[in-house]
Amino acid sequence: xxxxxxxxxxxxxxxxxxxxxxxxxxxxxxxxxxxxxxxxxxxxxxxxxxxxxxxxxxxxxxxxxxxxxxxxxxxxxxxxxxxxxxxxxxxxxxxxxxxxxxxxxxxxxxxxxxxxxxxxxxxxxxxxxxxxxxxxxxxxxxxxxxxxxxxxxxxxxxxxxxxxxxxxxxxxxxxxxxxxxxxxxxxxxxxxxxxxxx
Numbered sequence: 431x432x433x434x435x436x437x438x439x440x441x442x443x444x445x446x447x448x449x450x451x452x453x454x455x456x457x458x459x460x461x462x463x464x465x466x467x468x469x470x471x472x473x474x475x476x477x478x479x480x481x482x483x484x485x486x487x488x489x490x491x492x493x494x495x496x497x498x499x500x501x502x503x504x505x506x507x508x509x510x511x512x513x514x515x516x517x518x519x520x521x522x523x524x525x526x527x528x529x530x531x532x533x534x535x536x537x538x539x540x541x542x543x544x545x546x547x548x549x550x551x552x553x554x555x556x557x558x559x560x561x562x563x564x565x566x567x568x569x570x571x572x573x574x575x576x577x578x579x580x581x582x583x584x585x586x587x588x589x590x591x592x593x594x595x596x597x598x599x600x601x602x603x604x605x606x607x608x609x610x611x612x613x614x615x616x617x618x619x620x621x622x623x624x625x626x627x628x
Contacts, residue, residue: 507617517589518564521614524589525566532580534608536568544613565594566612571601577608590614 522539529535544563570580577598584591594613601607 517616521589521591522566524587525568525584525591525612528580528583528587529568529570531583532572532576534570534572534576534580536570538568540567541565542567561615561617564614564616566614567610569607569609571605571607573604574606577606580608580610584610584612 525539542565544565570577572580581593581596584593592613593610595611597609599607
């Protein structure tokens with residue numbers, strides 16, 4: 431009987447087997463709960479990371495939207511509502527072009543400068559902005575369709591033009607006399623703009 435001769439070795443192997451089984455089951459019970467906790471924590475962190483990514487994307491989109499609005503406002507401020515020196519000639523050319531397009535060419539134009547209005551901006555930097563009001567008046571004679579076309583073209587113009595008053599009187603036959611008073615605003619030169627240009 432070999433097992434009696436090797437009893438000591440078998441006993442040591444049995445103790446080692448029991449210790450290994452004990453260690454294995456202890457490891458499974460203790461460390462499995464830790465692994466489960468770590469898996470749960472990993473899933474939470476991945477969810478937080480995804481939410482952070484979505485928040486970052488929303489913030490970047492909002493920032494891009496803000497930059498676009500800022501660029502649009504600056505375009506309106508610099509192009510459509512620029513100073514009289516920068517835009518007055520283009521405005522006159524536009525009014526003449528629209529009159530020609532509606533086949534109602536006035537004999538003359540009259541211009542009047544209105545009051546200057548001052549507004550204090552409420553942004554981060556306090557500055558006073560001014561606007562000059564300029565009126566353009568002219569009279570034309572034509573048919574109702576021509577008068578309607580001229581008014582429509584003025585309303586659709588890319589220039590900053592306001593139709594302030596219209597007077598319409600009947601003339602001979604189908605002719606109407608149309609007196610228009612247009613108004614526009616020109617912003618003042620920004621303080622320090624003249625010194626920056628020299």
